[in-house]
Amino acid sequence: MGELMIGLYVFVLAVMVGFEVITKVPPTLHTPLMSGANAISGIAVIGALVVAAQAGETTGQVLGVLAIVMAMVNVVGGFMVTDRMLEMFKPGQKK
Amino acid sequence: MNPDTLLQLVYLLSATLFVFGLKRLGSPATARQGNRMAALAMLIAIVATLVEQEILNWQLIALGIILGSLAGAIAARTVRMTDMPQMVGIFNGLGGGASGVVAAAEFFRLGGGDLGVEAGITILLSTLIGAVTLSGSFIAFGKLQRFISGAPLTFPFSRTLNAVLFVAILVIAAMQVTGGATVTTYLVLTGLALVLGILLVTPIGGADMPVVISLLNSYSGLAASAAGFVLGNMILIISGALVGAAGLILTNLMCKAMNRSLANVAFGAFGAADSTGGRITPGEGKSVRDVDAEQAAMVLAYAQSVIVVPGYGLAVAQAQHDIRKLSDLLQERGVSVKFAIHPVAGRMPGHMNVLLAEADVPYTQLFDLDEINDEFSTTDVALIVGANDVVNPDARDPSSVIAGMPILDVDRARNVIVMKRSLSPGFAGIDNPLFYLDRTMMFFGDAKGSMVDLVRETKEV
Numbered sequence: 400m401g402e403l404m405i406g407l408y409v410f411v412l413a414v415m416v417g418f419e420v421i422t423k424v425p426p427t428l429h430t431p432l433m434s435g436a437n438a439i440s441g442i443a444v445i446g447a448l449v450v451a452a453q454a455g456e457t458t459g460q461v462l463g464v465l466a467i468v469m470a471m472v473n474v475v476g477g478f479m480v481t482d483r484m485l486e487m488f489k490p491g492q493k494k
Numbered sequence: 495m496n497p498d499t500l501l502q503l504v505y506l507l508s509a510t511l512f513v514f515g516l517k518r519l520g521s522p523a524t525a526r527q528g529n530r531m532a533a534l535a536m537l538i539a540i541v542a543t544l545v546e547q548e549i550l551n552w553q554l555i556a557l558g559i560i561l562g563s564l565a566g567a568i569a570a571r572t573v574r575m576t577d578m579p580q581m582v583g584i585f586n587g588l589g590g591g592a593s594g595v596v597a598a599a600e601f602f603r604l605g606g607g608d609l610g611v612e613a614g615i616t617i618l619l620s621t622l623i624g625a626v627t628l629s630g631s632f633i634a635f636g637k638l639q640r641f642i643s644g645a646p647l648t649f650p651f652s653r654t655l656n657a658v659l660f661v662a663i664l665v666i667a668a669m670q671v672t673g674g675a676t677v678t679t680y681l682v683l684t685g686l687a688l689v690l691g692i693l694l695v696t697p698i699g700g701a702d703m704p705v706v707i708s709l710l711n712s713y714s715g716l717a718a719s720a721a722g723f724v725l726g727n728m729i730l731i732i733s734g735a736l737v738g739a740a741g742l743i744l745t746n747l748m749c750k751a752m753n754r755s756l757a758n759v760a761f762g763a764f765g766a767a768d769s770t771g772g773r774i775t776p777g778e779g780k781s782v783r784d785v786d787a788e789q790a791a792m793v794l795a796y797a798q799s800v801i802v803v804p805g806y807g808l809a810v811a812q813a814q815h816d817i818r819k820l821s822d823l824l825q826e827r828g829v830s831v832k833f834a835i836h837p838v839a840g841r842m843p844g845h846m847n848v849l850l851a852e853a854d855v856p857y858t859q860l861f862d863l864d865e866i867n868d869e870f871s872t873t874d875v876a877l878i879v880g881a882n883d884v885v886n887p888d889a890r891d892p893s894s895v896i897a898g899m900p901i902l903d904v905d906r907a908r909n910v911i912v913m914k915r916s917l918s919p920g921f922a923g924i925d926n927p928l929f930y931l932d933r934t935m936m937f938f939g940d941a942k943g944s945m946v947d948l949v950r951e952t953k954e955v
Contacts, residue, residue: 401612402612402726403612403616403723406722406723406726406728406731409728409731409732409735410719410722410723410731410732410734410735411735413509413731413732413735413736413739414735414736414738414739415739416513416735416736416739417516417735417736417737417738417739417740418739418742418743420513420516420517420520420736421516421520421739421740421743422743423520424519424520424743425520425521425522425862426835426837426843426844426847426862427522427835427844427847427851427857427860427862428519428520428521428522428525428844428847429744429747429842429843429844429847430578430582430840430842430843430844430845430847430848431519431525431529431844431848432516432519432520432740432744432844433582433707433708433711433740433741433744433842433843433844434578434581434582434585435515435516435519435528435529435532436516436519436711436715436736436737436740436741437582437585437586437589437711437714437737438529438532438533438536438585439512439515439516439532439536439715439733439736439737440586440589440590440711440714440715440717440718440733440734440737441536441585441588441589441592441718442536442539442718442729442730442733442734443589443592443593443596443717443718443721443730443734444536444540444592445539445540445543445727445729445730446592446593446596446718446721446722446724446725446727446730447558447592447595447596447599448540448543448544448547448555449543449547449725449727450596450599450600450603450725451551451554451555451558451599452547452548452549452550452551452555453547453550453603454550454551454599454603455550458599458602459599459602459603460551460554462595462596462598462599462602463554463555463558463599464554464555464557464558465558465595466592466593466595466596466599467555467558467559467562467592468558468561468562468565469562469588469589469591469592469595470562470588470589470592471558471559471561471562471563471565471566472562472563472565472566472569472585472588473566473585473588473589473592473714474536474562474563474566475562475563475566475567475570476565476566476567476569476570476581476585477566477570477585477589478529478530478532478533478536479566479567479570479571480569480570480573480578480581481529482526482529482530482533483570483571484575484578484848484851485525485526485529486526487848487851487852487854488522488525488526488851488857489851489854489856489857490522490523490856490857490858491856491857491858491859
């Protein structure tokens with residue numbers, strides 16, 4: 400079985416895990432869930448680091464660094480703003 | 495241990511933490527911890543990658559990390575909560591775009607030519623999804639930020655053009671995979687995908703943005719997965735798949751909340767179609783009961799139970815703090831106050847809940863449609879602030895354009911107070927019979943000013 404096929408298995412199973420874990424999230428948390436998940440999609444930074452590290456010529460280096468910058472904005476911004484939102488969520492009986 | 499085995503184990507740990515993090519994001523009590531868990535997972539994966547790679551150019555990589563982190567941190571600290579949808583939109587675009595750029599870097603590293611079927615398909619797929627996500631997200635951002643019109647922009651044959659573009663992309667991609675790729679055709683393909691992203695989002699109206707943002711969120715995950723296939727990297731495949739699933743679930747929920755299919759949102763150009771059917775003149779020949787702040791305050795203060803229905807008009811007017819003051823005042827008088835949140839009350843899923851949380855309304859006071867709809871019939875006052883279509887009883891009429899859309903049953907409350915600028919229709923472009931009911935009181939004015947008056951009058955009751 401080739402790498403592509405293994406990847407496909409992993410992909411499909413991970414999608415199923417995603418559906419299982421995320422179904423039934425209360426509407427109150429939809430925005431933080433989305434921005435948190437969004438930050439996770441910044442995982443592309445790993446790919447960006449790999450290509451930037453391997454790049455010998457200029458094109459590869461420029462593209463690699465560009466991808467790092469884009470993905471890091473996504474990662475850092477996404478997790479921080481999610482934290483900022485969740486900090487505001489408070490249960491009742493506070494006064 | 496073999497360094498690669500170690501790296502893979504760290505990635506596995508990181509993937510596990512992502513799953514637990516997402517799970518914890520699903521409950522208010524553990525959500526913050528869940529988000530931090532996911533952030534930790536990301537940090538572990540990044541550090542492990544940096545340690546394992548033989549890096550040719552440290553300075554450049556460090557520069558990229560620092561620049562991106564700074565920009566992200568500044569954006570996250572300064573963004574206003576009303577602008578969250580735009581920011582998530584931009585982040586979606588950047589994340590998806592980054593995946594596309596990774597694929598491009600891999601294309602140039604291999605030097606084009608005969609890529610082989612496997613590398614060819616994965617690289618092209620990743621580039622295409624990344625490009626569509628990038629340009630689509632920027633258009634969505636532009637619409638939300640009002641740089642470009644939020645109205646659905648359609649022109650004749652736009653669907654045909656999209657279809658032609660899509661087929662052209664497929665044909666060129668297939669030629670690249672089978673017959674060898676050149677840099678020029680690769681760039682043309684990327685350009686076409688960027689155009690497709692723009693054309694897919696421009697016809698979608700402002701009211702449908704919750705669906706678009708959710709869908710683009712899903713795409714940004716799929717783009718990361720595709721980049722994972724390009725590099726044979728499992729952590730990218732897994733994380734991307736998780737995000738793709740989350741985005742799809744939210745997309746589906748938003749479509750249900752508007753009672754429309756995804757195809758209908760994508761191609762329906764809601765609103766544009768309705769307005770061509772002749773403009774309606776709201777309120778013609780019908781009378782409304784007009785009240786001022788003092789009268790509205792009396793009704794609220796002497797009620798036993800009040801349900802507030804906030805709509806996007808409230809957020810636009812930044813009146814969420816004032817409504818919390820009103821809620822506190824009423825509660826001090828012993829009135830039960832609840833907030834009923836329609837799923838599409840904001841500009842992205844759950845947006846209204848965040849805005850009310852920012853104004854210190856405890857989340858235990860917020861209820862979604864299914865939880866609260868049965869309570870309206872035993873409630874003294876339904877107070878509607880800046881909402882329209884989501885409380886339109888016509889949705890129960892099968893012949894209405896919004897037939898079947900889930901609504902909040904505010905017309906079943908004993909009294910209804912509607913705070914609104916005028917009788918003008920909402921996004922759906924239709925009149926709202928709620929305004930003309932005997933039990934409905936219209937309190938005209940902009941949400942902010944009216945709410946301030948209402949708070950003052952309630953204090954004096």
